[in-house]
Amino acid sequence: MSSILGKVLRVNLSTGAIATEALSAELSKAYIGGRGLAGKMLADEIPAGIDALSEENKLFFVTGPLTGTAAPTGGRYMVVTKSPLNNVIASSNSGGFWGAELKFAGYDVVIVEGKAKEPVYIAIKDDEVEIRPADKLWGKKSNETTDMLLEEFGDPKARVLNIGPAGENLSRIACIINDRWRAAGRSGVGAVMGSKNLKAIVVRGSQKVEAADPDKFKAVVSDAIKKIKENGVTGQGLPAYGTAVLVNIINESGIFPTNNFQEGVFPLAEEISGEALAEKYLKKKDPCFRCPIACGRYCEVDGEGGGGPEYETLWAYGSDCGVSDLKAIIKANNVCNEIGVDTISAGATIAAAMELVQRGYIKPEEVTGPALTWGNAEAIVEWTKKMADTEGLGAKMAMGSARLTEAYGAPELSMAVKKLELPAYDPRGLAGHGLQYATANRGGCHVRGYMVSPEILGVPEKLDRFAIDGKAEWVKIFQDITAAIDSAGICLFTSFAIGAQEYADLLTAATGIAYSAEDVLAAGERCFNVERMFNLAEGYSIADDTLPKRLLEDPMPDGPTKGYVHPLKEMLPKYYEVRGWDAQGIPTEEKKKALGL
Amino acid sequence: MQVTVKLFATLRTNRFKVKVLDYSSGTTILDVARDLDIPKEELALTLVNGISVEVDHEIRDGDTLSLFPPVGGG
Ligand code: SF4
Numbered sequence: 001m002s003s004i005l006g007k008v009l010r011v012n013l014s015t016g017a018i019a020t021e022a023l024s025a026e027l028s029k030a031y032i033g034g035r036g037l038a039g040k041m042l043a044d045e046i047p048a049g050i051d052a053l054s055e056e057n058k059l060f061f062v063t064g065p066l067t068g069t070a071a072p073t074g075g076r077y078m079v080v081t082k083s084p085l086n087n088v089i090a091s092s093n094s095g096g097f098w099g100a101e102l103k104f105a106g107y108d109v110v111i112v113e114g115k116a117k118e119p120v121y122i123a124i125k126d127d128e129v130e131i132r133p134a135d136k137l138w139g140k141k142s143n144e145t146t147d148m149l150l151e152e153f154g155d156p157k158a159r160v161l162n163i164g165p166a167g168e169n170l171s172r173i174a175c176i177i178n179d180r181w182r183a184a185g186r187s188g189v190g191a192v193m194g195s196k197n198l199k200a201i202v203v204r205g206s207q208k209v210e211a212a213d214p215d216k217f218k219a220v221v222s223d224a225i226k227k228i229k230e231n232g233v234t235g236q237g238l239p240a241y242g243t244a245v246l247v248n249i250i251n252e253s254g255i256f257p258t259n260n261f262q263e264g265v266f267p268l269a270e271e272i273s274g275e276a277l278a279e280k281y282l283k284k285k286d287p288c289f290r291c292p293i294a295c296g297r298y299c300e301v302d303g304e305g306g307g308g309p310e311y312e313t314l315w316a317y318g319s320d321c322g323v324s325d326l327k328a329i330i331k332a333n334n335v336c337n338e339i340g341v342d343t344i345s346a347g348a349t350i351a352a353a354m355e356l357v358q359r360g361y362i363k364p365e366e367v368t369g370p371a372l373t374w375g376n377a378e379a380i381v382e383w384t385k386k387m388a389d390t391e392g393l394g395a396k397m398a399m400g401s402a403r404l405t406e407a408y409g410a411p412e413l414s415m416a417v418k419k420l421e422l423p424a425y426d427p428r429g430l431a432g433h434g435l436q437y438a439t440a441n442r443g444g445c446h447v448r449g450y451m452v453s454p455e456i457l458g459v460p461e462k463l464d465r466f467a468i469d470g471k472a473e474w475v476k477i478f479q480d481i482t483a484a485i486d487s488a489g490i491c492l493f494t495s496f497a498i499g500a501q502e503y504a505d506l507l508t509a510a511t512g513i514a515y516s517a518e519d520v521l522a523a524g525e526r527c528f529n530v531e532r533m534f535n536l537a538e539g540y541s542i543a544d545d546t547l548p549k550r551l552l553e554d555p556m557p558d559g560p561t562k563g564y565v566h567p568l569k570e571m572l573p574k575y576y577e578v579r580g581w582d583a584q585g586i587p588t589e590e591k592k593k594a595l596g597l
Numbered sequence: 598m599q600v601t602v603k604l605f606a607t608l609r610t611n612r613f614k615v616k617v618l619d620y621s622s623g624t625t626i627l628d629v630a631r632d633l634d635i636p637k638e639e640l641a642l643t644l645v646n647g648i649s650v651e652v653d654h655e656i657r658d659g660d661t662l663s664l665f666p667p668v669g670g671g
Pocket residue numbers: 073095096286287288289291292293294295296491492493
């Protein structure tokens with residue numbers, strides 16, 4: 001027995017072929033599973049240079065060895081594909097229950113290939129797998145799609161993963177939703193589903209996922225849960241306020257991007273804070289599968305409920321658009337989940353549109369809806385709805401801020417790295433975190449090496465947030481351990497409380513493969529390098545390891561971070577050296593050999 | 598001297614959000630916490646004018662003090 005089932009389901013939508021195959025034991029061991037395993041398989045299976053929205057691209061829905069087990073937060077899965085937003089390797093993580101259910105149905109991975117002629121969905125009930133017509137579902141939003149599918153499937157306990165109208169329209173910021181409001185959010189993965197005419201995957205399983213050494217596994221799981229419960233962040237902070245508690249901390253530090261990163265302090269932050277959310281709109285906690293942390297929120301406004309909003313969403317639709325109306329942010333968040341767009345990219349793209357208006361690039365007559373002016377609460381809700389449109393300014397926004405600002409001849413107003421919109425931390429006050437933005441393989445992302453943890457939260461230790469020394473080493477280790485966690489099938493938030501040794505113990509007991517803490521980090525590093533090589537083959541180079549010009553050249557105008565720019569140029573050479581890459585950011589032969597690549 | 602004290606998350610319970618308080622010179626963050634009945638273990642993050650400092654840091658007239666319990670997110 002092992003918590004790795006060893007089974008891959010491959011569905012070809014062009015031919016209708018459905019097949020199962022054995023998962024390579026060698027790859028499982030070297031890459032753990034999840035992001036690492038699927039990244040390696042994708043890189044091996046698709047040639048460089050293909051159109052991400054063509055039949056040739058493939059979609060991997062991949063679990064990890066801990067998905068579906070009793071391990072704390074063991075409900076995660078990854079969507080791995082070539083991104084239609086920026087042509088890099090995309091890996092979007094989501095929680096909820098869908099990933100665990102896929103394991104219960106007997107699969108580690110589902111690979112979807114080709115393109116269906118008409119809209120379809122895939123139904124999985126243990127060994128019975130079918131491609132079914134989805135013409136009635138096409139055009140429907142997430143909740144309605146879920147309701148209709150559960151009814152048609154005839155089992156209320158089934159789990160649904162779907163795209164909304166945005167994914168159908170090939171919006172480059174479309175996400176994949178599962179369990180109604182959990183999202184594999186970033187990199188436009190929803191558009192890849194849309195391009196294949198795949199509306200949804202419903203799954204129901206009846207098997208248990210067994211650990212290789214059940215007694216040992218029980219012991220290491222209870223040890224991990226104990227540490228999570230005892231830790232201040234995972235035992236108190238996140239359960240009480242969710243991720244939204246960060247609003248005030250980041251704002252007080254003067255790195256809370258405001259009005260599309262023109263400022264770093266939002267005077268009205270208190271109104272959109274985690275504290276305000278808990279006081280006014282929080283109905284209940286909404287934890288993912290087997291999660292003792294339960295950071296997920298469920299909020300209601302005007303009788304309408306939904307999951308979230310997360311910190312990132314409060315920021316993207318809040319201060320980044322100058323909006324302090326919490327109710328409007330919750331509504332915009334619900335619209336995102338319904339039409340299937342990433343809340344970070346959607347909010348940040350509206351912010352970019354507001355700056356395009358501020359600077360006169362977008363003419364008033366084009367704004368066929370609420371004025372795109374800073375602080376307009378109505379605008380954030382209505383323009384999000386318009387991102388499901390197929391023409392007009394809403395449709396242009398649905399392509400993301402990079403394409404939007406380029407269309408108006410002002411690409412410098414897109415606050416993105418490799419076209420992926422930056423999240424809610426201004427790197428001018430976070431040297432390490434900025435380096436991580438510039439080098440994350442999927443582009444401007446915070447959850448691929450969360451340096452905010454040591455630079456602001458003091459976990460695992462407090463670092464001077466402006467200092468450069470030692471940061472390259474920190475970023476490398478954070479990126480590698482994150483890749484390993486993303487490969488294991490559990491939530492990154494566990495890492496506030498447990499480390500490489502605990503992950504190694506969990507994986508060893510679950511899989512029967514002996515992992516040391518070093519093996520876990522090496523698997524993460526292997527994953528990171530495979531992704532880097534995928535991107536290099538797509539034509540990316542060190543010129544793309546950068547930040548928006550504003551953050552490199554314009555000193556922060558006010559607040560506790562006043563006067564700082566990000567010192568990226570001074571940091572990159574050291575980072576490449578620490579990574580074992582040459583001066584062109586290419587992994588050296590030595591490094592590849594050491595990692596077995 | 599006058600110091601603005603801001604409390605966040607659970608530290609607000611039975612206390613306040615923001616207050617301007619009077620302290621004598623030489624007061625440290627730990628003294629303020631003691632004065633407000635905040636146990637040291639509950640102080641995870643202490644900012645003075647937006648910059649992280651240790652709890653034995655002496656505050657000065659006009660400072661803004663932001664105190665947080667252990668919190669995190671992403
Ligand atoms: S910590 Fe939050 S996001 Fe992570 S598994 Fe738990 S509820 Fe889901």
